[in-house]
Amino acid sequence: MPSPTRPLHLGFTIWPTGFHPGAWRLPGAPSDGNSNARLLRAAARTAERGTFDFFFIGDRVVGLPSSQFSAPNEVLRPEALTLAAHLAAVTDRIGLITTVNTTYAEPYAVARALATIDHLSDGRVGLNIVTGKNEEAARNFGRTEHWDNSRRYDWATEFVEVLRLLWDSWEDDARIADAATGRFVDERRVHRVDHRGEFFRVAGPLNVERPVQGQIPLVNAGASERSRQLGAAHADVRFTNSSVLGLEGARAYYRDLKGRLAAHGRAEDEQLIIPGVAVYVRPTSAEAHxxxxxxxxxxxxxxxxxxxxxxxxxxxxxxxxxxxxxxxxxxxxxxxxxxxxxxxxxxxxxxxxxxxxxxxxxxxxRGWFKELVGSPTEIADTLQRWHEEGAADGFMIFPPHMPDGLDAFVDLVVPELRRRGIFRTEYAGTTLRDHLGLPRPANRFAAERVAGVAR
Structure with a gap:
């Protein structure tokens, strides 16, 4: 069982009209949340006031009006990289995890955009890898069919490998800016990646310096075997809906994911398991119900x-x-x-x-994420128990309605978690890696160059 003294991690996921599909109908609730810059900025600042590890931005590359009654946030969705860059400018410490559908993207462009946002945010961006489930997406990108699960994950795995090569293509000290000699970069420390794979041919190097975090933290979700394989090999955070399995089911799911890491030379503390929960909280239990x-x-x-x-x-x-x-x-x-x-x-x-x-x-x-209804004490009791009993390293919070649902969690539940000494009162670090407790990785090309010089 994980140690009860390990940190509790919290993420907030933005569903601008609320996680509940009818929440936008509440009096005073916004119906324009997906394009309301003021609401999006305020939500990020509120989550930062609550010292959340990260603000999570989901994405889709299709618009599905037929989903309006079950998931109106799937009908309208702001482009995630753009939103992450915007929020980086109005926040200071909170991590910003943004989503890319790798099935319909190219790794060089994504690596470049994310490295740029990491610099603009002083090291606070993360990447959520998805492969997409909507067949309609293929027709938005000139394809005749949406690939099957196996091909999508083959593509995504190579995609991640190319990202990591490109982020390392500049060593940390490659830009020397020597005014005396006029040398701007040390070319020995800038590397072509020359990737030749099944799907991608990428020469490199990237034209953005190595990210502040060295490597952008990676997130993935999904319960399929291929999703679990990708996560075990590459993900720093696994976002799950294991909360619907109940405590014992979530513990078994947690053990399965953690147990896969050793095969990839990884320790259990190198990956966080973060289930989603929808939280209805009010000062009293009766008010919450x-x-x-x-x-x-x-x-x-x-x-x-x-x-x-x-x-x-x-x-x-x-x-x-x-x-x-x-x-x-x-x-x-x-x-x-x-x-x-x-x-x-x-x-x-x-x-x-x-x-x-x-x-x-x-x-x-009930099939989405576990719903918690109650007072701050009741909500904190559940989160603490699941965390301490090895069902989760933390939680992704889904407020059922916006913006009041987020405000209520930050103003009611976060103080209770802090009172118990299980959640931070302030940020100790400055980067998303700091918040997640992940070290900054060494540059592979620098290690190879130093080894070559030694030989």
Missing amino acids: ELYARVQRLTRPDVDLVRLSAALGLDLAGERPDAPLAEAADVATASDEGALIVAEARELYGREELTLREVEASFLR
């Missing part, structure tokens, strides 16, 4: 009783959507999975009596 119920009422009004019947193992045909569950069916006869669904819904709403509509609203959200 009322918030949850209020947001859930903003879900689309239709209720699929056929789907709910199958999920619960109960016959709900012909029942009114707003009928109490206890009147519509004998819950004691529900399937084991159905009983779990009902128990989870009762926990989230904070009461035993639920309508069919309420049960379905909870059921539809």
Whole structure:
């Protein structure tokens, strides 16, 4: 079991209209969050005030209006590299993890952009590698088909290898700027990479100096075997939805990911496992449960009783959507999975009596990330337990509504975590690597050059 004294890491992920699909309908909530520069800047500053390790920017390369009722943030999405560069200018310490879909990108351009942002942010950028799941993306990039999982991960693996070569193509002291001799660079310390692989032919060197962090920290997600392989070999952070597996399931998932590192010559503390959690917090438990119920009422009004019947193992045909569950069916006869669904819904709403509509609203959200509803103490209890019992190295926080959900977490939960002595009160370092507890790696070309000189 991991040591309870190890640091707790927190990331905030920006879903500008809120993680809950109906949250933008709350009175006063913004519906223009994806293009509202003021809101995006304020969110980054709030997360920095909470001393989060990083501000996480997801991305997609498709617009899907058909997703508007289940995931409106997938319909509109600001380009992630651009947003990271913008936020670097209005923050000072928080890390900025930005997303690139490698399936539809070229490594030289991405390496150049990220190295630039790392310099502009004084070493605070990170890269989330995704391979994309939407077939529609292919047609946005002149392709006739979206590659299968195997080909996407073959491409992504080589993509990462090229990134790392390019970031090392300048040694740290290559720019000498010797005014006396007029030499601007020491050419011996600037290297062609001459990569010739299955997918890429890249000569190098990069035309941006080595990043402040040496190598940009890498993040990846996904539960497929290829995703886990890529993560074990290259990721500094694994972002997971293992929170939906329950504590024991998340612990097993954690052990699986950590157990893969040794095969790549890596120690367990060289990678952080960060599950996502959606947090509804208010000063009291009753207020938090009322918030949850209020947001859930903003879900689309239709209720699929056929789907709910199958999920619960109960016959709900012909029942009114707003009928109490206890009147519509004998819950004691529900399937084991159905009983779990009902128990989870009762926990989230904070009461035993639920309508069919309420049960379905909870059921539809359960596959995303674990939802936590409660007072600051209750939320902190859960985060601390999962952290100390080896289910997570930290958490990605998904506020269900913006900006109030983020404000509430920073103003209510963060002080409680600090009071317990398990979360920082201020930043100790200046770079994202510092926040994550990762050392700055040596330059491979410098090591080879020094070894060559010695020989």
